[in-house]
Amino acid sequence: MYKLLIIFSFLLPLFAAGQNNFSPCTDETAFRINYKEMSAKINTLKADFLQEKSISMLKDKLVSHGSFYFKKDSKVRMEFTQPFKYLFILNGNKIFITDSQNKKTQTNAGSSKIFRKINQLISGTINGALLSGNDFDSRIFENNRQYLLELKPNIKEIREFFSQFKIYIDKQTYQVEKMEMIELSGDKTTITYSNRLLNIPLNDSLFTVN
Amino acid sequence: MIRCLLSISFLLFFFGGFSKETRQPVAFMLKQNCFNWDSTMVYRANISFNEYQFSGIIVFNTVDFKTYRMIMTPEVGPTLIDLNLTCEKYTRNYVARKLNRKALLQMFWEDFGTLLGLFSIAKQVEKDYDNVTDCFGLAKKKLVCYSFCNEAVFPENAFFYFKDKLNTKFTYFYQPNMQPDSIKIEHLKFNLNYSLYKVK
Numbered sequence: 001m002y003k004l005l006i007i008f009s010f011l012l013p014l015f016a017a018g019q020n021n022f023s024p025c026t027d028e029t030a031f032r033i034n035y036k037e038m039s040a041k042i043n044t045l046k047a048d049f050l051q052e053k054s055i056s057m058l059k060d061k062l063v064s065h066g067s068f069y070f071k072k073d074s075k076v077r078m079e080f081t082q083p084f085k086y087l088f089i090l091n092g093n094k095i096f097i098t099d100s101q102n103k104k105t106q107t108n109a110g111s112s113k114i115f116r117k118i119n120q121l122i123s124g125t126i127n128g129a130l131l132s133g134n135d136f137d138s139r140i141f142e143n144n145r146q147y148l149l150e151l152k153p154n155i156k157e158i159r160e161f162f163s164q165f166k167i168y169i170d171k172q173t174y175q176v177e178k179m180e181m182i183e184l185s186g187d188k189t190t191i192t193y194s195n196r197l198l199n200i201p202l203n204d205s206l207f208t209v210n
Numbered sequence: 211m212i213r214c215l216l217s218i219s220f221l222l223f224f225f226g227g228f229s230k231e232t233r234q235p236v237a238f239m240l241k242q243n244c245f246n247w248d249s250t251m252v253y254r255a256n257i258s259f260n261e262y263q264f265s266g267i268i269v270f271n272t273v274d275f276k277t278y279r280m281i282m283t284p285e286v287g288p289t290l291i292d293l294n295l296t297c298e299k300y301t302r303n304y305v306a307r308k309l310n311r312k313a314l315l316q317m318f319w320e321d322f323g324t325l326l327g328l329f330s331i332a333k334q335v336e337k338d339y340d341n342v343t344d345c346f347g348l349a350k351k352k353l354v355c356y357s358f359c360n361e362a363v364f365p366e367n368a369f370f371y372f373k374d375k376l377n378t379k380f381t382y383f384y385q386p387n388m389q390p391d392s393i394k395i396e397h398l399k400f401n402l403n404y405s406l407y408k409v410k
Contacts, residue, residue, distance in 0.1 A: 055289070057271045057279060058250060062409075064285070078286060083409075084254060086265060086285050099265035101256050101405070118287070160307055161288040183288045185304060 022141035022148045031140055031147060032131055038174035039128025044202045045070040047193040049078070054188045068193060074123035075207040089207055090119045096209040104209050117158050125167055125176045136165070146171055160184075251389070253406040255282070260401050266290075268406065270326065279303070280322055291315075295323050297331050320352070321395055321404070324368050325380055329354045342369065364390055 025031055046069050053062040064084070069077040080086040089096040095107040117135065124130035131138060135158075136151035149167040153159045161183060168178040175196060181189045249272045257264040266284035273279050273294060282291040292303040293315065300319035302310075309315075323329050332346040337355065339345070343365075345355040353371040368380035378397050384390040395404040 053267075053283065055269060055281060055283070057281065058252070058269060062252070062267060080285065088286050097263065097265065099256055099263060100254065100407075103256070103258070103263050103265075105263040181288070185289065185292070187283075187289055189288070 022143050022146075025140040025142045025147065028140050031142075035131065035147075035169065035174050036128045039126060041199075042070070042126055043072045043199050045126055045196060045198055046200055046202065047196040050192045050194070051080075052190045052192075054190070056185065056187055069202055069206055070123065070126050071202050071204075071207060073127060074119055075204075076119070076122050077206050087209070089209060090122065091207040095119075098209055106209070117153075117155055121158075121165065125179060130167075142171070144171075146177065252409040253393070254409050255407075256405045258401075258403050267409070270322075276328075276331070278322075278326055278328065280318075291318065293318065295319055295326070295328060297323070297328050317402075320370060321378065324354050324370050324378070325393060325395065327356075327365075330356075339369070339371075341367070 046067065048065065049068045050063065050065045055062065064080050064086075065082050066078065066080040066086075069075075069079075074090065074092065076090040078088040080088075084100045085098075086100055087096070087098040093108055095105075097105045097107070099105075120135070121130065130136070130149075130151070135155055136153055138152075139150040141148040141150065147169040149169060151165040151167065153162055153165075162181055163184050164180075164182045166178075166180040166182070167176055168180075169175065170177050176193060178190060178192045181191075183189075251270045253268045253270075255264070255266055255268045264284065266282060269279075269281045269283075271279045271281075276296050278295045280291070280293050280295055281289055283289040288306075289304065290306045290309055292305070294301045294303060300315060300323075302315070305315065329346050329348055330344070332348055332354070335345050335347045335353065337345040337353070339355060341357045342355040343358045345353055347353055351373045353374075355369045355371065356365040357367045357369075359366045364382050364384055365380075366382060368382075369376055370378035370380075377399055378395060381394040381396075382390040383392045383394075389408065391408045393404075393406040395406075397403065
């Protein structure tokens, strides 16, 4: 019995690691077509998100979570609720921020290439527009459960901050499950989505701040 | 923390038998060299400059006995500023291109250096400003002063003077014998204010 337990405890991590192993995607064309088609069907999305910031000089990750909203074509609302309240809205060329002190800021993203590109990146993961254009060099991997889309930025303004983005996409639904933003220093922000609701009515007022 | 305790025990051993006049400056030096900070401090920060707001996280980490590393990162997005701060200077580990301005980084060095007590190893100078316990002279007619309440480890206030005029006021809020759970920094010459709230 003990021998079995010992063998099992050795095998479990190996088995788990094997599940995460990604190999190059065997049919990239099919992935691109299916991802684009499935994304085109998403008009709205509401999900919970968990954000984890890994900073090299901190032992623990900085964890926060909240609600994520998307409305076609590129309206995004990230509402942090724990451990603090913070609201971040991208609506076309405008960025609205309400911080934990309830101070509101509005910025014109149109005047800043980096904000425009970050908007395109976040909404592009959902509406499928990410794979078109030359903003990123992409590589596609797969395992038995997910596709992994690795994106290296070609744009100078993004390359200044990030070395790579990793998008984890469910193989059955083609929905984004996790996004990793890896900085030049190796520090990393991971956003994991859960409890997704697709194509539910979302009022436009969610994407603005009064 | 261990560094502070070691320094305290070392200094107590050597200065314990000296007269009161000798002990007093040492006590002040201890307060201001260490402030009894933990090796890592994480603060949530709101920085306002005119109509602009920055909301994010500031991490301070001790690198060695006289160096702090400071990272500033927004809630959503990458690290913007990563500096090493000492009493003498700041060095850049990483600074986002648009923030890589000497005047701005100098100001962060002065603000966070004052906040952390880094300049307390500079030459101590006598000043008769109101409510001020200790003052330390920096280059170019700059002066950092602290006011301590009784035997508190952390100051109640810090003040940054330039040519004898008050430039910046720091207010520490904390329970006795605890690290400050919030800190307010107000620039009096222009509209730049920070509010820091302790995360861990």
